[in-house]
Amino acid sequence: MLAQVEAAGFSDVRGEWVPINFTVQSCDEYARMRRERSAPLEARIAHFPSDRRAAAWRAVALAAQAYADADGIVRMENAAFCVSARR
Numbered sequence: 001m002l003a004q005v006e007a008a009g010f011s012d013v014r015g016e017w018v019p020i021n022f023t024v025q026s027c028d029e030y031a032r033m034r035r036e037r038s039a040p041l042e043a044r045i046a047h048f049p050s051d052r053r054a055a056a057w058r059a060v061a062l063a064a065q066a067y068a069d070a071d072g073i074v075r076m077e078n079a080a081f082c083v084s085a086r087r
Helices: 002-007 027-037 039-044 050-067
Strands: 011-024 074-086
Touching: 002 011, 002 074, 011 027, 027 050, 027 074, 050 074
Parallel strands: none
Antiparallel strands: 011 074
């Protein structure tokens, strides 16, 4: 990725992984958060009947249970690769 940024004419290109941690109060809240931030996915399933779309998001909430603690709080650790450069 850094080489592509340099090839686009940028200099002093740097990249680093930045930790991203999500904490939400429930699996359902996690599914709502993902839905709000997943417009491309929502668009891809927009033609599905409403019951199938709802089932898909219930499946997301169900999968989040693997990250929930005994109180139901969902914690997920992730990372984002951030790039900075000068033109």
